Amino acid sequence: MIDLAQDAPSSPFARLGAQPIALTAAALLLLIAGVTSIAVWRAYTGAIPETDRVVASRQLQARTAQASEQLVEKTRGLEATQQESIDQLQVVQDQLLTMKRLMASQQADTKRLSEQVAALNESIDGLRQSFASARATEAETPSVTRRKPARHRVHASARKRSRG
Known part of the structure; x- marks a missing residue:
């Protein structure tokens, strides 16, 4: 004969495993107790994490939008400054070309x-x-007394005759 008493597990956990419905019911009760305690805690403290998260995300979005607007403004300012610099550089280049x-x-x-x-x-x-060569040739030739031109000599002799 087969002894049935020997086949039955002796530990209490082994007996629970043999009754899956009881184990499932205990787990379900623990789960319901946990959800109930969370609901009671939220109602008592008044804090709802989902609304806090929504508020935090909206604040983050507002900060992001503000930072984006500041970046756009700074970018426009940089563009204007860059354009002014380009204009000034063009003027300097024109002046350089003129110079x-x-x-x-x-x-x-x-x-x-x-x-x-x-x-x-x-x-x-x-x-x-x-001029130097003319002086040199003049120095080489003997000095000749200058005589009056013939025309002057003729007039001079005619005057002497009329006086005398």
Whole structure:
């Protein structure tokens, strides 16, 4: 014969496992007690985490929107400053180009004047040399007493005759 007493578990947990309906009912009672205690706690404290979360998220959204507006304003300010800088740079570039043109013109004038001064110096040197050579030839030839031109001599002799 088979002994049925030997097959039955001896521990109390083993007996609970044999009755799944009782185990499920106990778990359900624990779950209902937990939900009830949470509902009582919320009603007693007046704090509802969902509304706090909604308020916190709305505040976060408002802060985000405000930060975005500030960023947009700062970006517009930077754009305006950048445009002013670009305009000023363009003015400076135009002035630089004008100065380069004036400088090139002045350099051309200076070059032309330098060439003219060099030509004048050459002419003066040529005149000096010719003057020096004329003096040198004059110094080499003996001094001849200067005589009056023939026309003056004729008039002078005619006057002497009429006086005498």
